[in-house]
Amino acid sequence: MRKAMSCTLSVFTILICTSLPIAQAQENPIIDLTSPKAISDAVMVSDQVTVTPSDDPAHPGVIMNVAKGNAGYPGFKYKFDPPLDLSAYGHVKITLTNLMDKRTMVALRIDNAGDWRKNPWNTENIYLEPNKTVTKIVRFGYSYGGKPSYKLDSSKIIQIMVFTGKVKNDAGMKVRIDAIEPGGQPGEKPPVKPENVRIFPNEDGVILGKGVKVNDGKFYTRDVTTKTNGDGSLVIDITKTNKDAKLGIKPPIGLWNLKHYLQLNVAIQNSGKTPITPKIQMVSKRGNTQWITADAAIAPGTSSNVLVPFFDENNTWNGDNHKKSGPQMESNNVRAISFTTTDPKAGDQMTIESITCELVYADLPDWLGKRPPVDGDWKQTLDESFDSANINEKLWRIYAPNYWDKRTHFSREGLILKDGKMHMRLTKKRGHHNDDPKHERVTDYQVGFMDSYGKWVQKYGYFEARMKLPTAPGLWPAFWMMPDRGEETGPQWVRQDTGKGGMEFDIMEHLTRWGPYRYNVAMHWDGYKKGHKAIGSSCVYAKPDKDGFITAGVLWLPGKLVYYANGKEVGRWENERVCNQPMDLMFDLVTGGWDNDPIDDAQLPADFVIDYVRAWQRKDLASEVDGYK
Structure with a gap:
């Protein structure tokens, strides 16, 4: 078994789980699978399922046969009355053998009593190759790969369930359950893989120098050698004249998470004897920044600062090359910072005195918030500044279906007008969806929602x-x-079909894992099933204004979309497939997404603050569908 241990690296704050041998509670089978009761006590959850004892003396256990059929989760379960108390342990372990010639999946689920809508259980999926045996554990409080899940009360387990998904092949599926046993220590946590650790800068934004050191083993080198000084500064010696000579500095473990910043400020001293012009590049899991070259050569014995922005404002995303255009570097997943010079020569030497992360503020154009970014005969058609005491329900629908997550319910209480702004608030508060006491959707997280569906639309603008x-x-x-x-x-x-000329525009779509200065723009069309199509970029960066706000906009013309961040173009797509149907406006704050962290209740409530929403229409594009309904 394994025990979690907290470690601190230099001035960085991280948590990493390290394997240590510890004593554990004696493991005994929860169910003796060699006993006749293992068969008689098994409760089938589908008539497709049968369980039989293994007839192989060398491999005793229970065999689960599942015939082809339409059941969604065929399997069987063992019920416990009174509830089973496994509070002396940290997990349940199952050993399975696939008796088929095809790969299959089996799930193990551990249940508490309670409202099924709260999913009071922990589950893991186990994938078995043909004729192979696998052991898997379900840790209490974790599910699906060790992610935080329902906080199971291990002293009150009412059932253990073994099941699979829908079986479509004629041969069905057949597995042997070899053992189901408790194990581990109470409160155990999944081990953290080193590659999943994220290192944050210290409180001054420093990741190297000024007392912060990076271990010598965390470099990749080509025709260079290094030496770390006592203050953490790093001496780089070029040992061979080679245009490819370079050094890459890696974090002490895992990746750097620089999501609260927008550029590096690198202080470099020329500690050699000839002038040098440094070049620097940031490397991330997804992609890299461009090489940034110092503005001028650094003379021997002098120092200079090189600013490395996380994105190039002139390198914008284009839908015609949507996978490769625009910024590619992910600031929350930085693998390394690379150094070279414009002309690497043997004997050149530079000292990286410090690397400091900085936040850069926006220089906003005068027109922002006052007019569209392009010339034309424009008329303002919407000015929602949230200055009234009550929600403008002539414009906003606040109750609607929630298609996007299973954790939140929409409530008027999640929309708070304050200081001329709308605070869309997510709170840990149990309640019925849409404030309807008869609604069957009841969740633990309350949030506001608003869209203009059925109340205000516009075609182009x-x-x-x-x-x-x-x-x-x-x-x-x-x-x-x-x-x-x-x-x-x-x-x-x-009405909202994204086919037949319709489309979804994501003007600003954000996952909080990325940090508050990066978001996604996207277009989705032709439904959300097999015919679904989408393009976009999740590496749109926006500098905040002095109050920490960003301003996002979209210019929508026939056959043309142009996205803006703080008045600067960040992406465009020109294509006849661009939406030609009237559209409404939407704001939401749900949970999850495709690249996010687990919710942390300790950091709630959380607000998505909207200062204003504005729209303009060009005179020649105006139509009778525009405006309030």
């Missing part, structure tokens, strides 16, 4: 909002638009 993003982990705020063809066209799924 410029749309802009000024927002401050939340920083609590696990949140998914967005400013977006969806088609609304009008009540006369039918139910909501028809």
Whole structure:
């Protein structure tokens, strides 16, 4: 068994789980799978399932046979009355053997009593190669790869369930359950893989120098040698004249997380005898920055600072080359910082005195918030500044279905007007969806929602909002638009169909794992199933203004979309498939997303703050569908 241990590296604050041998509670089978009771006590959850004892003396156990059928989760379970007390342990371990010639999946689930809508259980999926045996554990409080999950009360386990997914092949599936045993220590946590550790700068933003050291083993070198000084500064000697000579500095473990910053300030001294012009590049899991070259050569014995921005404002995303255009570096997943010179020569030497992360503020254009970014005969059609005492329900619908997560319920209490701004707040508070006591959706997290569906639409124009993003982990705020063809066209799924000329615009879609200065822009069309199509970029960076807000906008013209961050173009797509249907406005703050951290209740409540929402229409594009309904 393994025990978690906290470690501190220099001035960095991290938590890493390290393997240490410890004593553990005596493991005994929860169910004796060699006993006849293992068969008689098994409760089938589908008529596709049968369980039989193994007839192989060398491999005793229970065999689960599942015939082809339509059951979603066929399997069997053992019930415990009174509840099973495993509070002396940290997990349940199962050993399984695949008796088929095809790969299969089996899940183990440990249940408490309670409302099924709260998912009062922990589950792990086990994938078995043909004729192979696998052992897997379900840790109490964790599910699906050791992610934090329902906080199971291990003293009150009411059932253990073994099941699979829908079986479609004629041969069915057949596995042998060799053992189900408790183990580990109470409160144990999954081990953290070193590559999943994130290193943050110290409180001054420093990641090297000024007393912060990086271990010598955390470099990759090509025709260079290094020496670390007592203050953490790093001496780089070029040993061979080679245009590819370089040094890469890696974090002490895992990756650097620089999500609260937007550039590096690198202090470099020429400690050699000839002038040098340094070049620096940031390397991340997804992609790299461009090489940044010092503004001028550094003379021997002198120092200079090189600023390395996380993104190039002139390198914008383009939908015609959507996978490779625009910024590619992920500031929360930085693998290394690389150094070379414009002309590496043997004998050149430079000292990296310090590397400091900095936040850069936006230089906003005068027109921002006052007009569209392009010339034309424009008229402002919407000015929502949240200055009234009450929510403008002529414009905003606050109750709606929640298609995006299973944790939150929408509530009026999650929309707070304060100081001329809308605070969309996510709180740990149990309640019914849409404040409807009869609604079957009841969740532990309350949040506000607003869209203009059925109340205000526009076809083409410029749309802009000024927002401050939340920083609590696990949140998914967005400013977006969806088609609304009008009540006369039918139910909501028809009105908002992203096919037939419709499209989803994600003007600002954010996952809080990324930090408050990076977001996603995207377009989705042709539904959300097999025909679904999408393009976009999740590496749009925006400098905050002096109050910490960013302003995102989209210019939508026939066959053309241009995205803006703080008045600067960050992406565009020109194509005849661009939406040609009226669209509404949407703001939400749900949880999850495709690249996020678990929710941390200790950092709630969290606010997505919206200062204003504005829209303009060009005179020649105006139509009778525009405006309030």
